[in-house]
Amino acid sequence: MTMDPHLLRTFVTVARLASFSGAARELGYTQSAVSQHIAALEGDLRAELLTRRPVAPTPAGVRLLEHAGPLLLRLDAARADVLRLAAAPPGCVTLAASPLAVGPRLLAALPATGVTLRVLPPAEVPAAVATGGCDLGLVDGPAAPSDPLRLPDVAPLTVTGAGEEELAVLLPDGHPFAGRAAVRLDDLTDARWIDAPGVGLPLTAARASVRYEGTDVHALCALAAAGHGLALLPRRVAEAAAAGVAVPLSAPRLVHRTELLSPGAPTGAAAALAARLTAGSPV
Incomplete structure (x- = not known):
């Protein structure tokens, strides 16, 4: 039955x-x-x-x-x-993006009109695209260079690499490693991290001192700079924080990877935006 x-x-x-x-x-x-x-x-x-x-x-x-x-x-x-x-191809596009995927590539690709941007926790982006809530999705996470992200199997989705960039650890001023040129995660095995599933990059082995359930990148950076825990972030985000010290990650060899999701081959306005989001991407 x-x-x-x-x-x-x-x-x-x-x-x-x-x-x-x-x-x-x-x-x-x-x-x-x-x-x-x-x-x-x-x-x-x-x-x-x-x-x-x-x-x-x-x-x-x-x-x-x-x-x-x-x-x-x-x-x-x-x-x-x-x-x-x-349905006929719509003239407007709804794009779901995880908070850390909202970067220079996305901002440069957005047209002046016709796009609705929905910022969602990374785990919610694939489902939003799969179930028709959004035409396209940008999702991010840590990965080995050129390796795809591990995404939930919600439905058949077309996945295209949209960019990779360096990672850095955001430390509070006065942290023992704040003066280093680079840091390894092994050096921080006893450190406490901020658990921020809606915005931060996950570290399964990390111990969390604070759990932050928002999607505001600035709030996460402020928590890290104030000493409530460390945060692993794209280097550009960590270096742009109003306070704290961004130290590049040297090992393991990880990058911040962004991927474009679509329910198939995009058409119309969605295809034009998808082309701009992935233009020049080597991944």
Whole structure:
């Protein structure tokens, strides 16, 4: 028996809100219909997915949730892809960009009119493009030179390298390494870093002293300069910070890489912008 995506979406909503009535309001169903959806899904899978008092996923429900998010996202991406092909090429372009991808290349490529720029956390950019929320996306992250970024598998996307640049560590004034010409990450194994998933470059081995959940690059730099933790940034961003000291990263050999995402071959105004964003890129 094929799993009904409508039932699956209802299950995800009930689990997220921990409420049958809340899910009914959000989805525009009656509470009875929501209960019937969950009962039908449990009957299909022959497993209890939710406890009722309180409303919470069972172990089987937790496992289904792990699959449900990517499955529903792929369905939304497929729908958006078909709608794009059926629609006439728009005259305006919506571009999603992660905060650190908003750099000189992007600013020089933007036309005077016709573009809506949405700044999103890096993890949200691929899904925004895949599901039709944006025509193009610029996403960034650390990578070995000329290596592609590791992006979530949300849908088939065309990925084009848009640029690479040096990295630097932003240190507070007076830090023992502030006078160095370069620094290795191994030298900073005991350092505390700022955990900033919405803007900063991830360091999985780093210990975080502060978690910053915004997308304002200037706020991240201010936190690092004030001594609340170190930040790994594109060298141009670290050197442009109002305070602190930018020390180039010498090892490991990593670069700040930016990639352009599109749901296929861009057309019209999106194609023109994509060409400007990737013009002259060696990657």
